[in-house]
Amino acid sequence: MTYEFTKEDLDEIERIKAKFPEVKPATLPVLWVAQNRFGHVEPEVQRLVAETLGLPESHVHGVATFYTQYYKEKKGKYVLDVCTCLSCQLCGGYDILHHLEDKLGITKGETTDDGIFTLNEVECLGACGYAPMLQITNDHYVNYLTKEKVDKLIDDLKEDKLPDYEKIEMPLRKVK
Amino acid sequence: MSAVDWKNYEPVLIPNIADLDKIDVYIKNGGYSALKSVLTDKSKWPDPKSVINEVKDANIRGRGGAGFNAGLKWSFMPPADGGPRYLACNGDESEPGTFKDRKIFEYNPHVFIEGALIAAYAMQITTIYVYIRGEYKAYIRMMEKALQDAYDKGMIGKNIMGSDFSVDFYVTGGAGAYICGEETSMLESLEGKRGYPRVKPPFPAQKGLWGRPTTINNIETLAHVTSVINRGADWFKSIGAETHPGPILYGISGHVNRPGVYELPSGVPVLDLIHEVAGGIRNGKKLKAVIPGGSSTPVVRADSLDGITMDADSLREVGTMLGTAGMVVMDEDTDMVDMLWRITHFYHHESCGQCTPCREGTGWLEKIMLKIKNGEGEIKDLDLLLDITTQMEGRTICALADAAAWPVRHTITRFRDEFEARCKKSVHAVA
Numbered sequence: 059m060t061y062e063f064t065k066e067d068l069d070e071i072e073r074i075k076a077k078f079p080e081v082k083p084a085t086l087p088v089l090w091v092a093q094n095r096f097g098h099v100e101p102e103v104q105r106l107v108a109e110t111l112g113l114p115e116s117h118v119h120g121v122a123t124f125y126t127q128y129y130k131e132k133k134g135k136y137v138l139d140v141c142t143c144l145s146c147q148l149c150g151g152y153d154i155l156h157h158l159e160d161k162l163g164i165t166k167g168e169t170t171d172d173g174i175f176t177l178n179e180v181e182c183l184g185a186c187g188y189a190p191m192l193q194i195t196n197d198h199y200v201n202y203l204t205k206e207k208v209d210k211l212i213d214d215l216k217e218d219k220l221p222d223y224e225k226i227e228m229p230l231r232k233v234k
Numbered sequence: 235m236s237a238v239d240w241k242n243y244e245p246v247l248i249p250n251i252a253d254l255d256k257i258d259v260y261i262k263n264g265g266y267s268a269l270k271s272v273l274t275d276k277s278k279w280p281d282p283k284s285v286i287n288e289v290k291d292a293n294i295r296g297r298g299g300a301g302f303n304a305g306l307k308w309s310f311m312p313p314a315d316g317g318p319r320y321l322a323c324n325g326d327e328s329e330p331g332t333f334k335d336r337k338i339f340e341y342n343p344h345v346f347i348e349g350a351l352i353a354a355y356a357m358q359i360t361t362i363y364v365y366i367r368g369e370y371k372a373y374i375r376m377m378e379k380a381l382q383d384a385y386d387k388g389m390i391g392k393n394i395m396g397s398d399f400s401v402d403f404y405v406t407g408g409a410g411a412y413i414c415g416e417e418t419s420m421l422e423s424l425e426g427k428r429g430y431p432r433v434k435p436p437f438p439a440q441k442g443l444w445g446r447p448t449t450i451n452n453i454e455t456l457a458h459v460t461s462v463i464n465r466g467a468d469w470f471k472s473i474g475a476e477t478h479p480g481p482i483l484y485g486i487s488g489h490v491n492r493p494g495v496y497e498l499p500s501g502v503p504v505l506d507l508i509h510e511v512a513g514g515i516r517n518g519k520k521l522k523a524v525i526p527g528g529s530s531t532p533v534v535r536a537d538s539l540d541g542i543t544m545d546a547d548s549l550r551e552v553g554t555m556l557g558t559a560g561m562v563v564m565d566e567d568t569d570m571v572d573m574l575w576r577i578t579h580f581y582h583h584e585s586c587g588q589c590t591p592c593r594e595g596t597g598w599l600e601k602i603m604l605k606i607k608n609g610e611g612e613i614k615d616l617d618l619l620l621d622i623t624t625q626m627e628g629r630t631i632c633a634l635a636d637a638a639a640w641p642v643r644h645t646i647t648r649f650r651d652e653f654e655a656r657c658k659k660s661v662h663a664v665a
Contacts (some may be wrong), residue, residue, distance in 0.1 A: 077363075077404040078426075079318065079444060085426035086409055090368075117427075124428040124586075127368045127410035144330040144529050145487035145562055147576045181412065181580055182330035182529075183369050186487035186560065187494045197371045223372055228337060229494040230511070231245065233252045 061106045067091050071110060081111050085121050089128055098129040126180075127196050134169040134176035136215050139193040142179050145186035154190045154203045155179055161212060174216065188226055199224065240506065243473075245497040246461050247454070247481055248341045255376070257383040260344040266389055268463035269348050272355055273397040285356035289459055292467035295478055297334075298324055298415070298452030299528060299557045301546055304459070310439040311447050314358040320448040321359045322424060322438075323350055323456055325366040325373075326408060326415035329528035330580060332560035334483035335453040337495045339366070339373035342457070343380035347403070349459035350451075351389065354401045357449055361402045364453070365420050368409040377405045412584035416632045417450040419586070430588045431632035454483055475501030475545035478556065484544065486512045488563035489519065501545040504534075508563055519565035523649075527557025529577050530637030532644035533570075553644065570649040571656050574641060575603040581638030592635035595626035599642055611657045616646055 063071070074087045088111060092103050099107070099122050108115040122128045129137075138158060142151035155177075159165050162175050169176040185191045188201035200211060201224050211221065227233075244250075253259045260266070272279050279285055290305025311319070323346070327335045338346050350362050364381075366374050381403055384390045392400045406424060408414045414423045418432035421443055442448020458480055462470050471479045484496045484507060491513030498511065504524060508514065515521050521536040526544065532554040534542075542548050546556050564573070582596040602619055605611045623639035630636075646653050 077406065083406075083424060083426040086423065087406060089409065090407070120428055121426065125368070125409035125411050142576070143580055144525075144573070144576060147573065148488050148562070148564060148568065181583055182328060182332075184327050184333045184336060184367065186331050186333045186562070187485055188333075189487060189493075193369060196369065199372070225340075226494070228248065228341075228496060229492045230496050230498075231248065232250050234250050 059102070061092075061096055061103050063091070063095065063106065063110060067095055068110075075111075082113060082117070084111055085113065085118060086125070089118070089122055089125075093128060098132050100131060133195075135174050137176045137178065137195045139178045139180040139183070139196075140166075141181070141183045141185070141189070141191055141193075143182040146182075146189040146191065149189035150203075151190040154192065154205075154208060157205050157208055158212075161209070175212075188224075194220065201226065240498045240502045240511075243481075243497075243499055245481070246465075247345060247457050247483065247497050248337060254342050255340065255344075255380065257344060257380070257387060260342070261387075264464070265344050266348055266387075268460050269351050269355075269389065270395055272352050272463060273395050273399055282356045282358055285352065285463070288467050289353075289356065289462055292458075292462040292470040293477075293479055294455055294458045294462065294470065295480075295546070296452055297454035297458070297482065297558070299329065299530075301478070301556060304451060304455050307439075307451070308353065308357050308449060310437065311357045311449060312440065318360045318444070318446050319358060320443040320446060321350060321354050321357065321362045322417075322420060322443065322448055322450045323362065323364040323453055324415065324417065324420055324450055325364055325370070325377075325453045326420060327370070327453075328367055328412040328415045329530065329558050329560060330577070331487060331525060331528045331562040332485055332558040333487070334485045334495050334558070334560065336370060336373050337483060338453055338457050339370070339376050343377055344384065345460050346453050346457040347380060347384050347389070349456035350403070351394070351401065352459050352463055353449070353451065353456055355399050359401060359449070362404070363424055363443075364403070364405045365414070365424055366405060366407050367414070368407045370407075374405060374407045381405055411586075412580075413586045413632070413634060416634065419632065420450065421448065428586070430586055431634075433631055474499030475543060475547070477547050478545035482544070482559050484511075485558070485560040486563065487560070489516050489565035489568070490514065490563050491516050501543040501548070504539050504542050504544060504561075507544065507561065512563070515563070515565050517565075519567065521563065522566045522568050523564045523570070525562040525564075525641075526554055526559070528560045529562070529580065530640055531555045531557040532640050533564075533648060535648055570645055570652050571603075571607050574645045575600070575607045577641045577645075578603045578638065581634065585634060585638070589630035589635065591626045591629045592638070595622055595635060596638045598622050599638060603642075606653065606656055609656060609658070613654060613657050615657065616650070616653055619646060 104118045108118040140155045166179045190203045191201045294304040295301040390403045414429040419429040423429040438448040578600040582600040585596045587593045623643045626635040627639045
């Protein structure tokens with residue numbers, strides 16, 4: 059399959075390039091533009107990024123493979139990244155991960171047959187006080203997980219209902 | 235205010251004001267007056283150096299974990315030569331247990347932006363980048379909006395507030411790599427490369443982004459700069475612990491009733507933070523251990539915490555560090571073997587692979603810990619682990635190997651009985 063950026067993407071890429079004194083620094087943000095457009099950065103997409111920026115394909119490949127958030131292969135429609143690192147481990151992150159494995163009938167790293175969910179175990183996502191938690195496709199954080207909350211999340215996602223941003227106040231802060 | 239009076243502390247970094255993330259609300263509450271003072275009040279601030287001196291005097295110890303005096307760091311920048319100079323603001327926040335800078339992005343982004351602009355003026359910086367970890371998509375969006383608002387109000391751009399100071403300010407994001415919180419790795423990532431830490435020297439002040447003078451500061455550190463300019467270095471030094479002054483954003487997680495981020499003076503007693511601020515251990519359990527400032531800071535047993543306060547000097551007495559002040563609290567049921575295995579897994583996963591002692595060492599630590607966790611370890615494996623840590627520490631380009639070695643060494647040393655209990659009994663019985 060041939061991949062092409064839209065006019066909108068190319069405008070965005072120009073805005074990104076304008077932030078930096080040379081073109082190479084655009085590599086990471088343009089890989090994001092590509093992943094947001096195509097859902098992954100398989101080698102064909104890496105080639106498109108390299109050609110668009112006029113950079114060697116080897117450079118783009120090197121960057122894409124260094125950073126875990128770039129999907130080097132196709133993923134499910136919703137990628138569930140369950141944190142099990144330190145605070146999440148202490149607060150039941152593995153219970154959440156195993157519950158999702160049972161519920162979705164896959165083990166971590168796999169995608170459901172219907173292509174809707176990919177399940178991953180990930181490292182610390184910086185939400186330690188709100189453990190256990192997970193992130194949906196590199197964006198939405200879902201905090202204070204319980205098995206019930208996970209069940210509802212899965213039902214909602216099947217209907218393409220993404221959760222709202224969870225604003226979590228600082229406990230001692232008393233806003234006037 | 236001494237740290238003992240923490241109950242009467244009024245937050246300044248993220249004060250009790252609604253909608254402070256909106257620039258109009260921020261300005262109405264005195265926002266951008268510190269920047270205005272620095273740019274226009276020549277009697278108070280005759281030159282950029284006077285700003286550096288004030289910040290140096292305040293002794294803001296870097297809140298990203300290293301604890302180095304921010305103003306002193308600024309003073310390492312060489313004289314301006316007309317070429318580009320950079321400020322790289324570190325919002326990577328990836329150390330397990332750390333989740334504080336996101337509160338600034340969310341609740342008071344302009345206090346950080348203002349501090350960064352003051353820093354840029356003081357060091358005659360031409361471009362500022364704020365690097366935010368790729369997982370913080372929501373906060374990257376919030377930061378982009380805040381920066382656009384500040385541009386629109388003329389706080390960023392050409393001839394700010396009618397002065398001859400001009401600066402650009404951009405937000406950029408990572409893509410999932412703990413190592414990019416290491417300052418030189420972050421520079422590599424900003425330059426669009428794999429995040430391999432650089433050999434120092436040359437230090438970033440000499441050769442940073444694109445070979446030009448660059449200073450790297452943590453988000454919270456820069457936010458404190460605004461308060462220091464508004465209220466003075468003496469005010470800052472009057473808050474909290476004498477040798478580690480100022481407010482701190484404490485992130486408390488783990489087995490407490492009220493986990494979250496708290497702005498309080500430095501030097502609050504560790505046990506006050508756990509039992510009063512964070513509401514005590516959940517389910518009425520007893521405290522077992524504390525990791526005071528992110529996963530790399532050595533774990534401390536509960537029975538050695540009496541009188542220990544959250545500042546570098548006091549924590550050193552019990553063989554640990556303040557780090558990022560991201561405190562992880564563990565109750566009496568915590569399995570220290572499992573906990574340590576997970577930390578070794580983290581560092582193995584996040585080692586960039588550039589230096590052999592780290593690439594191989596973190597792998598061995600994890601493999602041996604997994605063996606012990608599964609009940610297949612032997613007592614001698616514990617000493618092997620300790621030996622590996624000494625062969626990693628201080629032998630690599632960056633501190634990730636140290637960060638991986640410390641928790642292993644100190645968790646095993648401080649909870650050795652638990653590790654031994656998990657090991658197989660000796661098979662060399664005397665006939």
